[in-house]
Amino acid sequence: MLNGVFFVCLSLSLWSAGSSLSCRWMQHKFQQFSKNSLDLIDTMANNSTNTTNTTVDAGVGFPNHLYNQASKASAEDKLSFTVQILEEMVVLFEEDNSKASWEEIREENFLQVVTQVADGLRSCIGSHIHKRKHKKIQMYFKRLSSHVLEPMDHSAEAWELIRKEMKTHLVRADLLCSSLLTH
DSSP states (O other), X not given: OTTGGGOOOOOEEEEETTXXXXXXXXXXXXHHHHHHHHHHHHHTSOOSSOOOOOOOOTTXXXXXXXXXXXXXXXXXXXXXXXXHHHHHHHHHXXXXXXXXXXXXXXXXXXXXXXXXXXXXXXXHHGGGOOOOOXXXXXXXXXXXXXXXXXXXXXXXXXXXXXXXXXXXXXXXXHHHHHTTOOO
């Protein structure tokens, strides 16, 4: 069972301005998730001999400003933002990736871990969850599809660009959520 130990009954307090969240999610396993998800996305790396140093651009800039805004938000909003990033990531990876160079099982394992973490984080916000989705995040992920994947015919090179972009999201999401962890 892949990373089945993610969810254990340990107390973790998440604090926001004026309110606190109680979450039964273990602190050290969240750190393990981050490492495991990054390791899994690295195993999906393009195995071809022609490595590309290009990055996603094509009018799809990385949403640093949204992460900066989220870093100043309440704990509930930080978690909500992170859950949406993870959910949008899963949707993007479920697009036609038949031309991607990674093995299907590697992608399945990665998506399983990302989905487990999104579920775990969602359980931390529970009744505090905001139904409002960040439209700019939705538009960003749609632009990745329409400005990167579609013009490149969902090629292995396009998927490699997306994989690198998602790795950056995982690092930023880890930083965002790690800022909520207390000892």
